[in-house]
Amino acid sequence: xxxxxxHALVILVFAAMxxxxxxxxxxxxxxxxxxxxxxxNAGELRLDGKIGxxxxxxxxxxxxxxxxxxxxxxxxxxxxxxxxxIVLNEATLLYVRGAATxxxxxxxxxxxxxxxxxxxxSGSGQPLTAxxxxxxxKAEGGVYSFRENSPETSxxxxxxxxxxxxxxxxxEPEPDAPDFPExxxxxxxxxxxxxxxxxxxxxxxxxxxxEGNHFLRLTNNDPTATFxxxxxxxxxxxxxxxxxxVRMRAKNLKVGKQTWESAxxxxxxxxxxxxxxxxxxxxxxxxxxxDWVNREVVVPVPPGATLIxxxxxxxxxxGTFDLDDIQVIGNPPLxxxxxxxxxxxxxxxxxxxxxxxxGWELNSPQIKVVEEDGNHFLRLTNQNPxxxxxxxxxxxxxxxxxxxxxxVRERAKNLKAGTQPWENARLGYTFMNATGQRVGDWPVTxxxxxxxxxxxxxxxxxxxxTGAVYIKLxxxxxxxxxxxxxxxxxxEQAGT
Numbered sequence: 001x002x003x004x005x006x007h008a009l010v011i012l013v014f015a016a017m018x019x020x021x022x023x024x025x026x027x028x029x030x031x032x033x034x035x036x037x038x039x040x041n042a043g044e045l046r047l048d049g050k051i052g053x054x055x056x057x058x059x060x061x062x063x064x065x066x067x068x069x070x071x072x073x074x075x076x077x078x079x080x081x082x083x084x085x086i087v088l089n090e091a092t093l094l095y096v097r098g099a100a101t102x103x104x105x106x107x108x109x110x111x112x113x114x115x116x117x118x119x120x121x122s123g124s125g126q127p128l129t130a131x132x133x134x135x136x137x138k139a140e141g142g143v144y145s146f147r148e149n150s151p152e153t154s155x156x157x158x159x160x161x162x163x164x165x166x167x168x169x170x171x172e173p174e175p176d177a178p179d180f181p182e183x184x185x186x187x188x189x190x191x192x193x194x195x196x197x198x199x200x201x202x203x204x205x206x207x208x209x210x211e212g213n214h215f216l217r218l219t220n221n222d223p224t225a226t227f228x229x230x231x232x233x234x235x236x237x238x239x240x241x242x243x244x245x246v247r248m249r250a251k252n253l254k255v256g257k258q259t260w261e262s263a264x265x266x267x268x269x270x271x272x273x274x275x276x277x278x279x280x281x282x283x284x285x286x287x288x289x290x291d292w293v294n295r296e297v298v299v300p301v302p303p304g305a306t307l308i309x310x311x312x313x314x315x316x317x318x319g320t321f322d323l324d325d326i327q328v329i330g331n332p333p334l335x336x337x338x339x340x341x342x343x344x345x346x347x348x349x350x351x352x353x354x355x356x357x358x359g360w361e362l363n364s365p366q367i368k369v370v371e372e373d374g375n376h377f378l379r380l381t382n383q384n385p386x387x388x389x390x391x392x393x394x395x396x397x398x399x400x401x402x403x404x405x406x407x408v409r410e411r412a413k414n415l416k417a418g419t420q421p422w423e424n425a426r427l428g429y430t431f432m433n434a435t436g437q438r439v440g441d442w443p444v445t446x447x448x449x450x451x452x453x454x455x456x457x458x459x460x461x462x463x464x465x466t467g468a469v470y471i472k473l474x475x476x477x478x479x480x481x482x483x484x485x486x487x488x489x490x491x492e493q494a495g496t
Contacts, residue, residue: 040071045121045128047084048274051113051135059106060087060127063117066274085127086117097134097144104135104146113137113146114274182231183246183326185214196231204314205229208322215247215324218263220314223256228266228313232273235306239330240435242308245296249322250286256316259364259387262287263321265295266313269305276309278302282392286321287365293354295361298334298394300436334436334470335394339491345393346408346489348376360393367391367475370485377409377487380425382477385418390476394432395491397464397471403494404471406460408446408486415482417449424449425484427458428474433467440465448484455487461494 040046046069052062064081088094088106096102097116109115118132136144181187182196185207189195192207194216199205204227208217220227235242246265255262264285271277279302284295312323337345337359344350345359348369356362357369357378366389370379382389397404408427417424425448433439446458475486 040069040118042071043120044071044118044131045069047086047117047128049081049115051109051111051115052083053111054106054109056106058087059089060085061106061109062086063115086119086133087127087129088133089129092130093132094130095132095134096146097136099144102146108147109135110137180233180326180328183324183328185216185324188214197229199229201227205312213324215322216312218312218314218321218323220318223254223316223318226313226315228311228315231310232270232307233310233328235269235301235308236330239301240437241298241300241331241334243296243298243327243329243332244284244308244310245294245325245327245329246284247292247324248284248286248290248295249292250288250290251320253286253289253319253321254317255287255365258316258384259366259389261316262364263314263317263319264312265323265326266311266315268309268311269302270307270309271304272306277305285363287363289319290354292322292324295363298332298436331435333434334432334472335396337394338396339398339471343490343492345395346487346491348378348487351376360391362391364389364391375487377485378475380475380477380484380486382481385416385479385481388476388478388480390428390474390478393473394470395473397431397468398493399469401464401493403461403463405490405492405494406446406458406462407488407490408458409455409488410446410448410452410458411455411485412448412450412452413483415448415451415480415484418479420479423479425477425480425482426475427486427489428476428478429462430472430474431462431465431468432470432472434469436470439467451482455485 047063047065048067048069049063049065052064054061062083063086065078065084066081067075067077069075094104094106096104097114114136116134117128117130119128119130122128136146138145182194185194185197187195188207192202193199194207194214197216199207204220205216205218207214216229218227244265244267248263248265250263253263262285264283266283268276268280269278281299282297284297286293286295308328310326310328312321314321345357348357348360350358351369352358355369357376362368366381368379369376380389406427406429410425410427412425415425426445428445429443430438431440431443440463443462444460446460448456471491473489475484477484
């Protein structure tokens with residue numbers, strides 16, 4: 001899954017546009033503001049980032065900004081941090097985030113500290129004079145601290161990771177719960193926010209009740225806009241992989257042109273609040289109207305990650321999107337599906353009521369089952385050479401097997417492969433251990449780099465590496481455009 005390609009547009013906005021112009025740009029994300037302490041007034045700009053070089057004589061410093069927010073609450077992230085000179089004066093309110101009564105001074109700051117700056121928009125290339133500056137060097141369980149070994153003891157809002165803690169106490173992060181109770185949306189506070197979440201934009205996000213069940217509803221009628229919520233969950237250091245599971249429903253859904261422009265439960269991993277780590281993972285999503293369905297993904301946890309940031313989102317997508325029963329489960333079994341005789345999941349002949357082939361979850365309009373002369377097969381299409389179109393599926397290996405034979409039929413049309421050897425059309429496969437980490441070398445795969453006149457049959461043999469528990473199948477157009485058809489996948493024990 002690739003992120004929304006904002007970098008060129010964001011750089012232009014940050015360098016050359018006024019605030020009034022910037023706020024009219026499409027595709028903004030809504031930034032929640034649980035406490036109101038970081039509100040952005042008319043004509044102001046909010047910048048989030050890390051402090052760089054300080055100049056005590058000039059009462060200024062360079063902020064390496066990761067994102068900026070306008071008064072409507074909408075935020076644009078930067079692809080790479082952008083430097084902005086920040087000037088302080090006698091009126092600047094400088095304090096520890098989450099503890100407005102605890103003041104600090106410019107001399108307390110160090111390069112690398114986290115900061116949020118709010119001030120009047122001064123225009124392109126001009127320093128920003130800060131009205132308010134919130135700083136911290138550590139965050140635990142949603143509690144921010146600065147130059148101390150324990151969280152600040154002061155009035156704080158109940159944090160995301162510990163929403164039931166009362167104010168006026170030192171809040172410590174609770175152990176993560178496998179069932180993630182905040183994902184049920186059943187408990188709502190006095191402001192109408194589901195516990196653990198902040199609905200900053202009630203026009204586009206609210207909790208709905210049907211027959212006694214509560215769930216989150218996102219709505220959008222502007223195809224140029226993006227709306228999302230956030231909730232961070234602590235990761236157990238022992239977790240090597242996580243399963244993110246959710247129930248979803250959609251009505252009148254119209255997704256964007258790119259694969260990432262959809263309705264989904266997005267998530268990223270972070271090593272600290274606001275510090276993304278690792279690639280953008282595949283996420284549970286819907287691209288067409290659907291009744292309630294279960295969607296789940298299992299992904300490895302990047303080394304160094306301490307948080308998973310859950311983001312229900314409608315990205316450049318219109319319609320109504322409902323989510324419920326979100327779960328985050330550590331070190332789950334990747335699948336209970338075993339390799340059965342004949343491998344019926346490889347024929348694509350059996351479809352469920354939602355049109356999903358047996359044993360697969362196809363969540364992209366660019367991946368579907370096609371029928372031709374009574375035969376069903378999997379079809380992948382791609383028109384953008386900068387992205388890959390793929391779907392993963394896991395199957396448990398027989399522990400007595402030492403090697404496998406994999407057979408598949410493939411066909412390609414209008415194929416244009418990438419410049420690198422691995423940028424092609426294929427049925428990819430890799431071996432995974434019990435926690436979803438790849439083991440062994442990359443096996444030889446049935447690759448196509450040009451059109452075929454008809455179906456081609458491939459037969460591959462691969463030794464099962466030590467520690468392998470699963471095989472992951474990945475039909476993929478890897479930075480390759482055109483059409484790839486796949487059918488009659490067979491996996492069986494190879495002879496010695």
